[in-house]
Amino acid sequence: MPSDHCKQGKYMVNKPYPEVKVEKENVFYANLLLQDYAGIISEFTAVSLYSFQHIVSEDKYKDYGELIGGISIIEMKHLELLGKAIKLLGRKPAFIACSCSEWEYWKASNVDYSDNIFDMIKAAMRAESEAIENYRKHLEMIGDKYIRQLIERIIMDEEYHLKLFTNIYNKYLSKEKDEVKKNQNKKKKHRE
Numbered sequence: 001m002p003s004d005h006c007k008q009g010k011y012m013v014n015k016p017y018p019e020v021k022v023e024k025e026n027v028f029y030a031n032l033l034l035q036d037y038a039g040i041i042s043e044f045t046a047v048s049l050y051s052f053q054h055i056v057s058e059d060k061y062k063d064y065g066e067l068i069g070g071i072s073i074i075e076m077k078h079l080e081l082l083g084k085a086i087k088l089l090g091r092k093p094a095f096i097a098c099s100c101s102e103w104e105y106w107k108a109s110n111v112d113y114s115d116n117i118f119d120m121i122k123a124a125m126r127a128e129s130e131a132i133e134n135y136r137k138h139l140e141m142i143g144d145k146y147i148r149q150l151i152e153r154i155i156m157d158e159e160y161h162l163k164l165f166t167n168i169y170n171k172y173l174s175k176e177k178d179e180v181k182k183n184q185n186k187k188k189k190h191r192e
């Protein structure tokens with residue numbers, strides 16, 4: 001993980017997070033936020049996925065390793081902010097969420113363990129776009145103005161992450177295309 005804390009600013013939108021507070025306790029809202037906190041698509045899954053990807057890409061794909069490590073720390077911040085909001089809304093911030101009317105503890109199989117660079121970036125992009133979609137759905141159901149401000153601010157970071165992932169995906173794609181071209185030229189020369 002990037003050890004320099006100032007570097008974390010590179011991986012988040014330049015706007016402070018709102019103070020975590022709530023209008024009043026509301027267990028329904030807390031349960032919705034638990035899905036974003038520790039559901040299948042959640043901050044906890046993002047932290048775990050990105051930490052895994054950081055470790056496997058550290059040597060082979062240095063630039064992606066640095067990017068994903070930096071972003072994982074921002075996701076950890078989101079996890080903390082949501083956890084605090086869940087607590088204020090009246091629930092314990094345990095790593096448990098309700099999907100399809102059943103409560104389930106967060107599980108390690110929520111993580112995509114692909115280690116090919118393109119699959120890793122695609123998994124990260126999917127994690128961000130699905131998280132944004134869920135946050136937007138929850139915004140439609142949550143009336144608490146402080147929670148809404150928090151979600152809106154978190155969405156800004158996720159959109160930024162999606163942009164960073166798209167850029168690095170395109171970079172690796174053009175690198176690969178160049179290598180294919182180079183190999184084709186080599187073969188051509190060899191035949192001549």
Ligand SMILES: [Fe+2]
Pocket residue numbers: 043046074075078131154158
């Ligand atoms: Fe996040």
